[in-house]
Amino acid sequence: MLNVLRSFIGERAGTAITPKQYKTDFADAHRPHVLIDVRTAEEFKSGHIPGAINIDVQVLAQRLQDIPRDRAVVLYCRSGNRSSYAAHILQRAGYAEVYDLGGIGDWRAAGYPIC
Numbered sequence: 001m002l003n004v005l006r007s008f009i010g011e012r013a014g015t016a017i018t019p020k021q022y023k024t025d026f027a028d029a030h031r032p033h034v035l036i037d038v039r040t041a042e043e044f045k046s047g048h049i050p051g052a053i054n055i056d057v058q059v060l061a062q063r064l065q066d067i068p069r070d071r072a073v074v075l076y077c078r079s080g081n082r083s084s085y086a087a088h089i090l091q092r093a094g095y096a097e098v099y100d101l102g103g104i105g106d107w108r109a110a111g112y113p114i115c
Contacts, residue, residue, distance in 0.1 A: 013087035013091055013100070014083075014088075014091065015098065026072070027051070031072065033073065034053065034071060035049060035052040036054075036067070036074070037054045037076060038055060038057040038060060038077045038083055038086040039104075047114040048104070049104065050115050055067070057082045057086045057089075060086050060089050061093070064093055069094070072098075073095055074100075075098070075099065075101060076100075076101035076104055078104060079102075083101065083102060083103070087100045
């Protein structure tokens with residue numbers, strides 16, 4: 001289903017960032033942002049990036065009131081497909097600073113912690 005949605009919306013939305021860029025420019029720099037894991041609650045419970053909140057991409061459009069508009073939003077999922085779709089949703093809703101971290105696998109591969 002997400003591949004169909006991705007083909008509908010086109011290329012990746014949001015500004016793509018690497019785990020190293022996120023760690024350096026956001027986490028370590030204490031830059032105000034919200035980190036959102038757009039996977040399911042079950043996936044989130046199995047391990048997530050420290051500091052992340054969980055909003056499943058399937059309910060993201062109904063939860064916009066829970067996402068501050070005055071700071072950067074960084075999104076990730078398992079592989080990068082859902083985070084790209086989530087970035088598209090947020091950009092269409094008027095969020096100006098949206099970043100796509102891609103998949104949690106890249107985070108793990110970079111050696112960063114999961115909680």
